[in-house]
Each structure stands twice: as structure tokens, then as C-alpha cells.
Amino acid sequence: MNDPNHSAALSRMERASFAHPRRGRVEAVSLQVHAGELVGVCGAVGAGKSLLLRGAAGFDPAKAGTVWLLGQDLAGLDHDRLMQLRQRVAFASLSASILANLSVRENLEVPLRMRGMNREQARARVDELLGRLDLLEVAGRRSHEIPLRVLCRANVARALVLPAELYLLDEPSRGLSDRCFSLLGDEIRRLREAGAGFLISLGDPERWRGELDREVLLHGGDTPGAAT
Amino acid sequence: MVELLRYFLTVWRSLVDTLALLIAAGRRTFLLTGSARRVVRQVTVRQILFTGVEGIPLIALLGAVVGVVVVLQSAQRLPAVGQAEFMGKLLVLLVLRELGPILVAFVVAARSGTAIATELGIMTVRGEIDGLAGVGVDPLSYIVWPRVVGVAVAVVSLTVVFNVVAFVAGFGFAASSQPTLSFLSLFETLFRAMTLQDLGVSLLKSSAMGVAIAGICAQHGLSAREATTNVPVYSLRAVVAAVIACIVIELTLTVLLTDVTTLTT
Numbered sequence: 001m002n003d004p005n006h007s008a009a010l011s012r013m014e015r016a017s018f019a020h021p022r023r024g025r026v027e028a029v030s031l032q033v034h035a036g037e038l039v040g041v042c043g044a045v046g047a048g049k050s051l052l053l054r055g056a057a058g059f060d061p062a063k064a065g066t067v068w069l070l071g072q073d074l075a076g077l078d079h080d081r082l083m084q085l086r087q088r089v090a091f092a093s094l095s096a097s098i099l100a101n102l103s104v105r106e107n108l109e110v111p112l113r114m115r116g117m118n119r120e121q122a123r124a125r126v127d128e129l130l131g132r133l134d135l136l137e138v139a140g141r142r143s144h145e146i147p148l149r150v151l152c153r154a155n156v157a158r159a160l161v162l163p164a165e166l167y168l169l170d171e172p173s174r175g176l177s178d179r180c181f182s183l184l185g186d187e188i189r190r191l192r193e194a195g196a197g198f199l200i201s202l203g204d205p206e207r208w209r210g211e212l213d214r215e216v217l218l219h220g221g222d223t224p225g226a227a228t
Numbered sequence: 229m230v231e232l233l234r235y236f237l238t239v240w241r242s243l244v245d246t247l248a249l250l251i252a253a254g255r256r257t258f259l260l261t262g263s264a265r266r267v268v269r270q271v272t273v274r275q276i277l278f279t280g281v282e283g284i285p286l287i288a289l290l291g292a293v294v295g296v297v298v299v300l301q302s303a304q305r306l307p308a309v310g311q312a313e314f315m316g317k318l319l320v321l322l323v324l325r326e327l328g329p330i331l332v333a334f335v336v337a338a339r340s341g342t343a344i345a346t347e348l349g350i351m352t353v354r355g356e357i358d359g360l361a362g363v364g365v366d367p368l369s370y371i372v373w374p375r376v377v378g379v380a381v382a383v384v385s386l387t388v389v390f391n392v393v394a395f396v397a398g399f400g401f402a403a404s405s406q407p408t409l410s411f412l413s414l415f416e417t418l419f420r421a422m423t424l425q426d427l428g429v430s431l432l433k434s435s436a437m438g439v440a441i442a443g444i445c446a447q448h449g450l451s452a453r454e455a456t457t458n459v460p461v462y463s464l465r466a467v468v469a470a471v472i473a474c475i476v477i478e479l480t481l482t483v484l485l486t487d488v489t490t491l492t493t
Binding site: 086089092100111115118159168 | 252261262264266267354355359360361362366369370454
């Protein structure tokens with residue numbers, strides 16, 4: 001079903017609740033992300049930030065309430081339609097989930113090529129982004145050959161390299177040095193100026209103050225979360 | 229009794245899930261175009277290299293042993309009972325139609341089936357599968373379908389290798405150990421006895437077994453949950469299920485494709 005009231009919202013939740021045995025619970029959250037906006041999801045460890053982002057991306061279905069992604073109600077979508085929507089979205093989870101049998105560069109190229117870009121175009125786009133994020137040095141290495149904090153940056157880079165309308169990033173600044181945080185911030189600003197919306201979870205919200213359009217504060221698994 | 233019923237219910241559910249997975253993966257891959265199709269083809273080629281090319285030494289060794297045993301035994305026994313001319317047909321029936329496909333399938337299930345179930349299990353638990361879906365790459369097209377096609381092609385190719393090595397080694401050994409037998413005349417009896425239907429049956433069995441092995445192992449791998457310590461359990465279940473599926477395919481196709489009227493003549 002189409003979003004009847006807020007067709008311009010890239011992501012919208014209306015009193016959405018999620019629950020997962022390991023990822024915790026989130027109760028009755030409402031939020032909206034529009035084009036060009038940066039919305040942060042804040043809360044303590046275990047408050048359900050990752051669960052909320054996974055719910056927004058359609059990985060964990062809402063137990064109650066409604067979740068819209070690019071104007072489509074996720075509850076009514078079959079897998080095919082969901083995969084079509086995900087062609088217009090980029091999601092990076094907190095765990096460094098890039099493919100272990102591919103190099104960092106190949107990991108970034110595959111989603112681009114699966115979206116129809118040819119090898120040369122994909123390679124140029126990937127190298128350009130890796131250069132901007134100071135990751136060119138590890139471009140040819142596989143996940144087991146690079147430190148975890150670099151791997152997490154590569155994981156975020158795999159999402160940022162995609163031409164997407166909405167970016168869902170789970171703690172993209174976790175463990176980043178000031179310099180790397182600044183490079184990431186520049187990249188996010190560049191994409192926002194081009195019209196993309198961002199919903200990001202933040203373990204370190206104070207670093208992002210001044211950048212965020214809105215914050216969603218989660219008070220913990222058992223306490224209702226609310227947009228503030 | 230209840231336990232047995234529960235077991236068969238689990239097997240049935242697994243079969244239905246595997247079929248659904250294969251149909252969905254095939255349909256979604258068919259809809260891909262251009263660059264995406266080329267990426268899937270590259271992954272398929274890698275799977276063929278792993279399962280097919282790297283499996284050749286083991287299959288060739290197995291083929292040589294089976295060939296020597298079967299040819300030597302039949303070359304010794306059949307003339308003694310006045311059935312020497314039946315040797316070609318026996319070899320075609322035994323090696324080409326029956327032993328070749330099933331033995332190759334067992335080896336591939338043990339070698340590549342385990343690898344697929346373990347790899348996909350670890351990828352699922354580590355979040356790599358969700359990670360792919362999150363950037364718009366359908367895991368069924370990028371991960372599952374290339375493995376299904378790759379393993380099917382590999383099993384068919386390895387069955388051809390198995391048969392060729394079995395006949396060459398068997399005939400070579402028989403001709404060298406028994407001066408009354410000639411290498412070329414043994415091949416002549418084989419080609420006289422072989423029909424296109426025999427080749428077709430061998431091809432059909434091996435391709436069906438290849439699809440079953442990859443599909444079952446992929447389905448079990450993708451079902452892995454929570455911790456990497458669970459992955460070996462899923463892999464073990466996958467290989468057992470794949471071996472059972474190969475036996476069922478072998479029996480079913482043998483019964484369906486054997487002309488029962490010839491059994492009484």
C-alpha cells in the first residue's frame with residue numbers, strides 16, 4: 001500500500017514496534033526522513049538502534065504500527081518488490097558484512113554492476129570514493145587482511161558508493177578517528193546536497209550535533225521510544 | 229513411530245523449501261540483464277572451477293579404480309559362462325548409466341556440498357547475506373543460482389571424466405593383463421552396445437543430482453542461525469539430505485527409464 005499522507009518521505013514509521021531475541025525491542029517509534037535530511041537514531045547500547053534501522057530497511061518486520069520505505073508499506077510487500085525497493089536504498093549494518101572472498105574494491109563494485117553499471121564505470125566510481133574516504137590503500141585486500149575498524153569503514157563505503165535515494169547506516173562513525181570522521185561527514189554532506197536522505201544510528205551523537213536535522217531518542221528496550 | 233513421522237515431515241519440508249528456493253533463484257536470475265548477468269556468469273564460472281576442475285583428480289582416481297575392477301571382473305567371468313559378447317552392454321549399464329552419475333554425485337556432495345552449506349551458513353551468520361540484500365543485490369541471484377548451475381555443470385562434466393577414465397583404465401589394464409583381449413576391440417564392443425539413450429540417461433541423472441546437491445546445501449546453509457558453531461550441524465544435515473536425494477533420484481530415474489520388458493528376456 002502507498003503511503004497516503006507523506007508520499008515525499010523516503011522512510012516513515014508510525015508507532016512502529018520491533019522485537020528480536022538478540023537485538024532487543026523498540027516500542028512505538030514514529031519518524032520521518034525526507035530528501036536531503038539527516039536523521040539520527042540515538043540511545044544507549046542495547047536500546048534497539050540497529051533493530052530500528054533493520055526494520056526501516058525491511059529486514060525485521062514491525063510487530064505493530066506501520067513502516068513505509070520510499071512510500072511503500074513494507075507489511076504488504078513480497079520479496080521481489082522489496083528487492084526492487086532496495087535497488088533505490090543503501091543499507092550498511094553495524095557488523096562488517098562485506099564478502100570475505102572478495103577484495104574491498106570488488107565488494108564495492110558488485111552492487112554497482114548488479115545495478116547495471118559496466119566494469120569500467122563501476123571501477124572508476126569505486127576508486128573515486130575509496131580515494132575520498134582514504135581507503136585506496138586497502139582496496140585490493142580482503143576482509144581478513146585488514147583491521148576491523150578499517151573493515152567497518154569499507155562496509156559503510158559499500159553503501160555510500162551506490163546511487164541511492166535513502167541511506168540507512170548503522171553507527172557509521174563508530175571508532176573513526178577525527179580525520180576519518182571528517183571525510184565521512186564530507187561525503188554525507190555531498191550526497192545530501194544531491195538530494196539523498198540519511199537515517200543513521202549513533203553511538204556517539206555528540207560528534208554529529210550541528211549536522212542532524214532531527215534526532216530519534218530510544219530510551220531502552222522496555223521504554224517507549226519517541227521522536228524528539 | 230512419532231519420531232519417524234516427524235523425521236519424514238522435516239525431510240518433506242526441506243524438499244519443499246529447496247524447490248521453492250530453486251524456482252525463486254532461477255526466476256530472479258532470468259530477469260537480470262546486461263552487467264548483472266555477466267557478474268552472475270563470473271560467479272558461476274568460479275563455482276565450475278572449484279567443483280569441476282579441482283575435483284578432476286579425485287574423480288579420475290575413482291573412475292580408474294572402478295573401471296579396472298568392473299572391466300577385469302567382467303572380462304574374466306563373462307567368457308567363462310559364454311556371455312563375452314554381453315560385456316559391452318554390461319559396462320554401459322553398470323558404469324555409464326548407474327555407477328558413474330551416483331558415485332560422482334556422492335563425491336561432489338561430500339566435497340562441494342559441504343563447502344556450499346558451510347560457506348553460506350557462515351555468510352548468513354556473519355550477516356553477509358543481509359549485507360548483500362541491503363545494497364540491493366539479491367542473494368538468490370548472486371549466491372544461490374551460480375552455485376546451482378555451477379555444480380550441475382560440474383557433476384555432468386565429472387561424470388564424463390569418470391566414464392572416460394573408467395573405460396580407458398579398465399580396458400588398458402584388461403588388455404595388458406590378458407593377451408587374448410585387445411584394447412581397441414574392447415572399445416568396439418562398448419561403442420556397439422552404447423546408445424544415445426544411455427548417454428541421455430547418464431546426463432539426466434547427473435544434472436538432476438547436481439541441482440539437488442547445490443539446492444539442498446544452499447537451502448540448509450541459508451537456514452543457519454545465530455552462531456557460527458551451529459554451521460557444522462547445518463552442513464552435516466545438508467550433506468546427508470543431499471546424499472539421500474541423490475539415491476532417490478537414482479532409483480526414481482532408473483525405474484522410470486528402464487525398459488522393464490527387457491528384464492525378462
